[in-house]
Amino acid sequence: MAATLEAESTLTDRYQTTVPETVRRALRLGKRDKIHYTIRPSGEVVLTRAEVSEGDDPVLERFLTFLARDMASHPERLQAVDAGLAERLQSLVGGVEVDLDAVLSADDE
Numbered sequence: 001m002a003a004t005l006e007a008e009s010t011l012t013d014r015y016q017t018t019v020p021e022t023v024r025r026a027l028r029l030g031k032r033d034k035i036h037y038t039i040r041p042s043g044e045v046v047l048t049r050a051e052v053s054e055g056d057d058p059v060l061e062r063f064l065t066f067l068a069r070d071m072a073s074h075p076e077r078l079q080a081v082d083a084g085l086a087e088r089l090q091s092l093v094g095g096v097e098v099d100l101d102a103v104l105s106a107d108d109e
Contacts, residue, residue, distance in 0.1 A: 023047065032062055 007020035019029065027049040029035070034050035052058060071078060 032065065 005022050005026065007022045009017040009020055011017050019035070023029070027035075027047065029049055036048045036050040038046040038048070040046065
């Protein structure tokens with residue numbers, strides 16, 4: 001039988017903690033991975049690596065997280081879209097119908 005490993009971490013004033021290295025290795029966790037918590041009636045909490053659902057795009061999610069963090073850190077970089085740019089964009093895509101639920105295919109031309 002495999003040995004039971006134990007680890008501890010401390011909560012910060014903001015209720016945050018660092019996941020100990022032994023736990024990260026055991027769960028194969030990397031940066032930005034999600035952790036799933038199961039709370040049992042006894043009060044025991046089980047941590048597992050959250051499974052990525054089929055519809056999730058890890059690259060897109062990381063990019064959007066990067067953008068959100070950058071906007072929060074540097075709000076001075078944000079600019080309103082001026083009317084001229086909005087009109088130019090509308091002229092390029094106006095009247096184009098897009099079915100966001102359609103399956104993409106390499107065969108479509």
